[in-house]
Each structure stands twice: as structure tokens, then as C-alpha cells.
Amino acid sequence: MSSRPSAAGATVELEGLTKRYPGGARPAVDRVGMEIGAGETVVLVGPPGCGKSTVLKMVNRLVEPSEGRVRIDGRDVARTDPVRLRRRIGYVVRGGGLFPHLTVAQNVALVPRMLGEPADRVRARVEEVLDLVGLDPGAFHDRRPHRLSDGQRLRVGLARALAADPPVLLMDEPFGAVDPTTRSRLQDELVRLRREPRRTIVLATRDVEEAVKLGDRVAVLGEHARVAQFDTPEAVLVHPADAFVSGFAGAGAALKRLGLARVRDVEITDCPTATVDDPPRYVLDRLCADGTEEILVLDRWGRPRTWLGRGDLLRAGGSPARAGRPVRSTVTRDATLRDALEAVLADRAGRVVVTGRRGAYEGVVGVETLMDSVRELLEAGRLEALEARYGLEELRADRTYAAQEGVGGEARA
Ligand SMILES: Nc1ncnc2c1ncn2[C@@H]1O[C@H](COP(=O)(O)OP(=O)(O)OP(=O)(O)O)[C@@H](O)[C@H]1O
Incomplete structure (x- = not known):
């Protein structure tokens, strides 16, 4: 690991931040104010063209504000040399924004090199961050961006942003x-990455579900980046501040709340497993001994590969490597219950495999566990709707009445 001190994040304050682009009749961003705590992840979410990118670019001075200021750790960025400033602020754009003529390693090494770090330290750091974003340094080091998938390009972009x-x-x-599948996996990884070390993340998106999944707080932006609501994801979904927020974020709030709960919050159980190299006799014995319909076959690196039933094994002439139904979707502990439900539906196994780093098997979550959580969330949503309708006091009175009388607990009409 690197010997550099861990970043603990920095505060980011926006004050009366305004941008008028030449020729624009109205400001693209109009007097935005926001205080973001050190180590906090804040997601700016709003419709296309509402000014999200412009706000971000004023933070790292790719765009100069017409009015107002940005302070990082209390220091006005207008008084900081833009190049030095940008070395302290990682910037990740759609698609990764890599230099096409440089290799993966050269792209990632850019900022530490500019900072004048010795070559051996830069090399070690490149390996470290590639590993951190889930890319095998040996396999990707010398590749050029055109030989990467969209997801890999983005991982390299993230590694580059984290390198310093x-x-x-x-x-x-x-x-x-x-x-969508890669997106949800990368989102999970961001949740993991932002924990250690803590850094302040400001992310812009049009996607409310992404905002709810990733943000400690969510800023819903309207036209000209007006801050319509700046609050926890739960509050934005359950108590939208106005009609704009409820129109933009509130529809299907109960289901979106599935995006708030994580796989790690529910029970992860073990399931019978075998590896592709296990002798067929052993696999059959396990299937019989466990009285289970299917066994999960892992590859040599412990990654889930297929669901295998007794019939599959017999049909494939006994080789676990060739038989079974491929595992199509897996989730990590950081995935939301919504992702997990989607994976269960895609895989038709009645459960979803949970994987850890580098995709290795960690356990499974059953569809019943997921359905119980859905029921609880819907129940909570219904209760809140009731509370809003009758008023908290009345409902409390109803509950007391119900408890005293020993009746079902429904609110009186
Ligand atoms: N360099 C520029 N010159 C003139 N107008 C611009 C410039 N950049 C952005 N704008 C305008 O400012 C407004 C806000 O744009 P911005 O890209 O910040 O919005 P956004 O919310 O990030 O949009 P999207 O979700 O589509 O990326 C838009 O009306 C856009 O056309």
C-alpha cells in the first residue's frame, strides 16, 4: 500500500454561485448555495440542461463563476492557482475521458507524475489504484483506451482521478x-470506494435512483440549478419539498425506497458449492447429502459460474465444468435490494449470488428474504401516507385507542 496520508475529504461550500454564459438570456446557474461536509457524498440530480455540469466545473475552475464563490476547506478557489487546485480535485466524466494515445498506466500516472513523484512511487501507485477499481494491473497496464469496454474505460478514468x-x-x-448491469456494479463499487479513505464526492446525474443509491444527501436541482431540495435520499423520496421535487423524484417512491436498502442489510446465507475441478462423484454426493435441487459451481478463482442440478450433471456426462445453467447476474453487499430483485428475476434461481472483490462467491440472498423487505418497505410507505393523511396526532390517538381496545390497529375512518 502507498505510504501517502489518507484523504479525509474537505468541505465544499458554494455561495451565491452564478454563471451567465455569453449570449444566454438567463443565467445557466443562478445563485446556488450549498454546504457539503468533509467526507460527504452529495449527488446533484436534475433534468438535462439544468446546470449540473456547470456547477461542478465552477468547483474545479474549468468554468469561472460570474458571481459568487466556491470555498474548499474554507479557502476561496478563485485565489488558488487552477492547476494546483485541480490536482487536489479528482474529476471523472462520462466515458472516463481518457487520452486515447496513452496506455492505461500512462493515463493513470498523469497527475502523480505532474506532482513530481519519483518513478517507483508512481509505478506502485498506478498498480494500487488499478487494483482498487477492480482492474488486474498485469492485464491492463499497457492497453490503450480503444481496447477497453465502456465500463473498463470508466474504471481507468476513476483510477486516474484517484491516483493523487x-x-x-x-x-x-x-x-x-x-x-445498466455494468452501471449498477460500478455504482456498488463506488459505494465501497468512498468508504476508505473518506473523501468528499460531488456527483451529477439525471437519474433519481442513482442519486438515492449513492448520495449521503441529494440536491434536487430545477431550472438554472435552483436547489429545490437538499436533504437525505429518504427525505427527498418520502417528504418532497414541493410539486417539482415530487414530480421529479417522488413517483413510485415506495419502490424507489428499495434503492435505499442494501444487500448487506439483509440475511446472506450459504449455499452448497462445488468447483469446476471437483470429481463428478463428489458433486453428486453433495447434491444428495444436502437434499438440494441445485449446487453452485465456482470457477478456479472462486467466482460463481453455473447452477447445477442432478439431471444437468448426468446429461453432461458427469463433468461439472460443462453442465448447468450459467449464473447471469450477481450482486455485491453494496448493491441495493432493487438490484438484487432484478438479479433474481434475471437468473430464475430463486436467489441471487453475492460476490466480494474480484467477483468471488460470498453467499446467497433468497427471494423470500427480498420479498419480506419489500413488504416492510411498502408497509412503512403506507404508514407514512396514512400519517400524512390523518395527521400524526390523530393517528397516535387511533393507535392508543386500538391498543387499549385490543383491536387490529387500523386507523378509524
Ligand atoms: N460553454 C457554454 N456556453 C454557452 N452555454 C452553455 C455552455 N455550457 C453549458 N451551457 C448551457 O448552460 C445550461 C446548463 O448546462 P449544463 O451542461 O451545466 O447542464 P447539465 O444539467 O449538466 O445538463 P446535462 O444533464 O444535459 O449534462 C444549458 O442550457 C447549456 O446549454
């Missing part, structure tokens, strides 16, 4: 260009 261990990370619609 900046206390602040700006992410502008980073997951916009990747397919």
Missing part, C-alpha cells in the same frame, strides 16, 4: 455511457 489521492472527487454523469 485527492480529498475531493467530482463526477459528472460518470455512469451515463455504460449498460
